[in-house]
Amino acid sequence: MNNTETLKELYPKINSILGELDNEIKISTKKIRKEYNSIITEEKIKLIKLICDGEKLNYNEIINKYLSQKERKNLNEVIDTIEIKKEDLLDTVIINDKMYFFENKEKGNIFDPNSKQVGVYKNGKHILFI
Numbered sequence: 001m002n003n004t005e006t007l008k009e010l011y012p013k014i015n016s017i018l019g020e021l022d023n024e025i026k027i028s029t030k031k032i033r034k035e036y037n038s039i040i041t042e043e044k045i046k047l048i049k050l051i052c053d054g055e056k057l058n059y060n061e062i063i064n065k066y067l068s069q070k071e072r073k074n075l076n077e078v079i080d081t082i083e084i085k086k087e088d089l090l091d092t093v094i095i096n097d098k099m100y101f102f103e104n105k106e107k108g109n110i111f112d113p114n115s116k117q118v119g120v121y122k123n124g125k126h127i128l129f130i
Contacts, residue, residue: 041067041071044066044067044071045063045067048062048063048066048067050089054089090102090103090104090111091103091104093110093126095126095128098112099113100112100113100118100119100126100128101113102119102121102126103121104121105121106121106122106123107120107121107122108120108121109121110126110127110128
């Protein structure tokens with residue numbers, strides 16, 4: 001008999017703790033979802049910026065076309081935090097009517113469209129292995 005009274009007293013305490021835990025999980029899930037969406041939007045903007053710079057496209061037109069209304073609303077906040085590293089990109093050059101990609105730096109590699117190294121960029125010149 002005594003055990004049942006103790007169990008009856010524990011039941012509201014357990015429910016209270018579970019309710020608090022459920023609220024914490026909901027709050028944490030919302031924060032994680034918001035942070036995740038922010039990261040995804042930031043990566044989309046970086047990609048669009050890189051593509052627009054590389055392909056000489058209109059950045060604003062592409063942003064309006066491919067980002068959702070909600071993403072565009074938060075665009076200014078996200079743009080301030082973005083730092084795009086240009087050194088990660090390869091430049092292009094056409095040699096003998098073929099397009100190649102190269103690292104625009106001293107002793108940078110030159111690649112064919114299949115990502116095979118075919119030369120070196122040295123002293124401002126493209127030197128292909130023959």
